[in-house]
Amino acid sequence: MYVGSQNQLKAYDAYLIEHGYTIEQLIDYASDALLKHISSYQHIGILVGPGNNGADGLSLGLKLDETGKDVCIYYIGDYSRFSQGNRYYFNQCLDQLRMINLDETFIDEKELNRHDVIVDAFFGFGLNSAPRGLYKSVIDLINLSYRGDVIAVDCPTGLNCNTGTPYSTVLFAQKTIALSALKEGFLNPESQVFTGDVVVEELAIDNPFMEAGLYALFDKQDAQSMIKQRRYDGYKNMYGIDLLICGSHQYRGAPILSAKGALYSGAGIIKVMSDEKVIDLLPLSLPECIGISRYKPITKEELQGYDAILIGCGLSLEKESYLLTSDVLVNANSPLVIDADALTILSTNMSLLKDISVPVILTPHIGEFKRMWPYEEGADLMEEATAFAKAYDVILVLKGPHTIITDGTEHYRIASGNKAMAVGGMGDTLAGMITSFLGQGYAPLSAALLGTYIHGFTGDILARKRYTVMPELLAEQIPCAMYILSQKIEE
Numbered sequence: 001m002y003v004g005s006q007n008q009l010k011a012y013d014a015y016l017i018e019h020g021y022t023i024e025q026l027i028d029y030a031s032d033a034l035l036k037h038i039s040s041y042q043h044i045g046i047l048v049g050p051g052n053n054g055a056d057g058l059s060l061g062l063k064l065d066e067t068g069k070d071v072c073i074y075y076i077g078d079y080s081r082f083s084q085g086n087r088y089y090f091n092q093c094l095d096q097l098r099m100i101n102l103d104e105t106f107i108d109e110k111e112l113n114r115h116d117v118i119v120d121a122f123f124g125f126g127l128n129s130a131p132r133g134l135y136k137s138v139i140d141l142i143n144l145s146y147r148g149d150v151i152a153v154d155c156p157t158g159l160n161c162n163t164g165t166p167y168s169t170v171l172f173a174q175k176t177i178a179l180s181a182l183k184e185g186f187l188n189p190e191s192q193v194f195t196g197d198v199v200v201e202e203l204a205i206d207n208p209f210m211e212a213g214l215y216a217l218f219d220k221q222d223a224q225s226m227i228k229q230r231r232y233d234g235y236k237n238m239y240g241i242d243l244l245i246c247g248s249h250q251y252r253g254a255p256i257l258s259a260k261g262a263l264y265s266g267a268g269i270i271k272v273m274s275d276e277k278v279i280d281l282l283p284l285s286l287p288e289c290i291g292i293s294r295y296k297p298i299t300k301e302e303l304q305g306y307d308a309i310l311i312g313c314g315l316s317l318e319k320e321s322y323l324l325t326s327d328v329l330v331n332a333n334s335p336l337v338i339d340a341d342a343l344t345i346l347s348t349n350m351s352l353l354k355d356i357s358v359p360v361i362l363t364p365h366i367g368e369f370k371r372m373w374p375y376e377e378g379a380d381l382m383e384e385a386t387a388f389a390k391a392y393d394v395i396l397v398l399k400g401p402h403t404i405i406t407d408g409t410e411h412y413r414i415a416s417g418n419k420a421m422a423v424g425g426m427g428d429t430l431a432g433m434i435t436s437f438l439g440q441g442y443a444p445l446s447a448a449l450l451g452t453y454i455h456g457f458t459g460d461i462l463a464r465k466r467y468t469v470m471p472e473l474l475a476e477q478i479p480c481a482m483y484i485l486s487q488k489i490e491e
């Protein structure tokens with residue numbers, strides 16, 4: 001299943017049109033996909049707006065009429081402002097269907113309740129602000145007085161399709177048929193009260209989702225088929241020797257959380273290169289890990305022999321951390337995960353990324369991302385993420401609700417994770433997990449996807465009975481979560 005923001009969905013339609021489809025054809029495919037969801041009803045009212053969402057409703061009305069249904073179209077506004085696709089179907093409807101212009105004849109409660117379903121094709125992903133005037137009046141009337149089902153085409157009118165939050169007026173639907181892809185806002189669980197059940201219907205064409213920039217939703221099934229079974233004859237070196245260059249005298253907890261994330265997600269051997277104070281603490285909290293005292297400068301030789309390296313968690317922003325980060329970026333010859341303070345340091349000299357020949361995964365939260373990329377407030381985060389990954393040839397794990405992961409060519413949103421996980425230290429655990437999967441031999445993009453999915457999945461299990469989820473507890477639960485996924489256990 002794919003997901004897109006308003007911009008991306010507009011670009012998706014433009015891409016299809018550039019590649020030979022006409023808008024009238026696309027609307028025809030859209031109404032084909034809608035038909036089966038409405039065909040069990042007999043008396044059908046369709047609310048039609050001025051754009052292509054309205055056109056979907058008109059084309060659907062024609063098809064329902066052909067099968068003997070009682071169809072009535074309610075429209076607002078003047079023909080000259082309708083979209084090209086809308087006019088094409090509007091003209092056909094004029095000859096065949098009962099058409100009510102709400103500017104002239106407003107519907108009352110009785111007329112409304114003649115229908116056993118109301119199809120909302122007022123606005124789809126094109127809506128930019130609250131519905132006003134007659135649109136608002138009709139929506140208010142339906143919300144208050146209509147007793148049948150409301151089915152929304154693509155997005156309920158009045159719901160912001162990027163955020164999943166309502167404008168001041170919104171139509172409550174029992175069901176929403178999302179065309180081609182999920183709208184980004186539907187990832188927000190709070191949107192469900194407006195959308196009702198969401199069904200995604202793809203158009204019956206060769207859909208170029210990924211090429212055209214839409215994001216795939218990486219879900220439980222994807223994780224189950226990606227996760228490898230442990231081998232009967234496996235031994236520790238087979239599961240990776242990972243180096244975590246993390247922690248400082250100031251931050252002693254972060255490296256422990258990263259190491260726990262790495263260890264509990266299956267790493268063979270973990271070495272933590274850090275400040276003396278962290279090294280002293282390590283055997284007490286994590287006796288499985290090996291401590292290495294950190295001296296400057298870090299040479300190429302010291303970075304040899306690892307399957308994956310993580311730098312950044314709890315590193316601090318002292319001068320010495322700047323030197324350390326550039327030493328590691330210049331000398332590393334294993335796949336590299338860059339997190340937290342190392343990202344802030346990197347943001348002061350992004351050209352360091354240009355000369356790296358090993359695969360690099362960056363794991364910023366939005367604040368760290370903005371330091372690295374000229375992000376303008378309100379810009380489309382998924383589009384910016386893709387552009388960033390392409391520009392620097394890295395894998396970007398942009399942390400947030402339904403974390404964004406892209407290498408510039410493939411793009412994903414992670415289906416797991418929840419609000420109880422917004423706790424300091426959670427990112428350190430995640431960075432350790434991704435490093436662990438890199439070290440276990442997963443391709444870099446797979447390591448990022450699997451690490452992030454399992455992190456969220458473990459958090460989801462814990463959050464069923466918790467208001468907040470602590471990173472340390474989460475780390476300790478990773479083996480159970482991985483067992484559930486690897487054995488395909490239904491819960």
Ligand SMILES: NC(=O)C1=CN([C@@H]2O[C@H](COP(=O)(O)OP(=O)(O)OC[C@H]3O[C@@H](n4cnc5c(N)ncnc54)[C@H](O)[C@@H]3O)[C@@H](O)[C@H]2O)[C@H](O)CC1
Binds near residue numbers: 052129
């Ligand atoms: N690939 C697909 O899945 C396809 C989906 N399709 C459908 O097309 C709509 C999007 O159509 P579009 O014409 O771009 O936008 P809308 O119909 O949602 O809106 C029309 C128009 O209205 C203006 N507008 C915005 N906000 C307001 C407001 N508050 N009040 C009044 N007017 C407003 C704005 O100018 C909009 O452009 C999508 O949802 C699918 O249903 C197609 O079938 C093609 C293939």
Ligand SMILES: [K+]
Binds near residue numbers: 121123152153155157
């Ligand atoms: K709609």
